[in-house]
Amino acid sequence: MATWPGFSAQLKKYETHEMKIHRYIASAGLVAASMSAGISLAQENTVPRVGFVAGAGGYPKMAVTNQAFFDGLADAGYKDGRTMQVVFRTAEGNMSLMPALIRETLAENVDYLVASSSPGCAAAKNVTTTVPVLCISVQDDPIREGLTTSLASGSGNIVGVHSYLADGISQQLGMLQELKPGLQKLGVLFNPNNATHKRLLADWERVAKQQSVVIVPMPATVSSDLEKAIYAAKSQKAEIAIGLLGADTYAMRKEIAEVAKANDFPIAMDTPGGYTQMGGVATIGVDIVPLYRRGALELMVPMLQGKKPSELPWIGPKEAVMKINDDTAREFRLVVKQK
Secondary structure, eight states: OOOOTTHHHHHHHHHHHHHHHHHHHHHHHHHHHHHHHHHHHHHHHHSOEEEEEESSOOSSSOOHHHHHHHHHHHHTTOOBTTTBEEEEEEOTTOGGGHHHHHHHHHTTOOSEEEEESHHHHHHHHHHOSSSOEEEEEEOSOTTTTTSOSOTTSOBTTEEEEEOOOTTHHHHHHHHHHHHSTTOOEEEEEEOTTOHHHHHHHHHHHHHHHHTTOEEEEEEOSSGGGHHHHHHHHHHTTOOEEEEOOSHHHHHTHHHHHHHHHHTTOOEEESOOSSTTTTTOSEEEEOOOHHHHHHIIIIIIHHHHTTOOGGGSOOBOOSOOEEEEOHHHHHHTTOOOOOO
């Protein structure tokens, strides 16, 4: 092949020039990438880390209650991966896991901790006195739970949202009597391993006795206990039952609806989250979904902005409500009032 004088030298010079350009571009790219990584790292180091230990449900596909909480934060400008980092753990209804999950989450160096359910909040109280804690969905009176000395403000590093009503059981019992006029024996489905459930069961027995209604305890820790609990309640002539609020009962609400229907024994739930949509007969109690949102906007956001838990008041409900699955209620031969 023919060549021109000096061509090889020119080619070498050209290649050297091109290589320099490529080396410059590559170096610039590395610098830009390093700067970007540095910015991302700086952002990660400055955005708050929020630990969230749920009693039930996953992430980011969440239970309706948890979804209401994170939707509230997002509406206030706090989104996971952008303006905050979420460290999520779930007990999936097994409350015995809460202490370990709380410790595991705190080990992730979170700046704030959200603990769902009464067992979760009790575990958080026992583990940390420094990390700001938002208790959410406390089923009993927070004062009686030992979480605060006053509902007007948080105590120490803890504040939260509760679903306690001083006359809540009386309201719920009245609604059950609407569904089952002349009610004489009422089953109460509860988790015997849940200390709050055991306290509430005693409250139900006290309030029901005042109205000449006998309480039939229905202990169930896991879904495989449900059929046995229903059989025992029916053998004692219980006419209808209510399941106590909690992440443990929430986690098996679908199974409760199915087993209740299969055994022709109506069980209302003191737990929201789609129970009636799953075929359950009714939810009777505090609608905690709006309370989760309020907890995000009225407590979590101020905490993220620098407020201390002791500077914020506890949030609670005003009344109990009843939501009925009319078709299922009729199948159980319950009274459904015309709307």
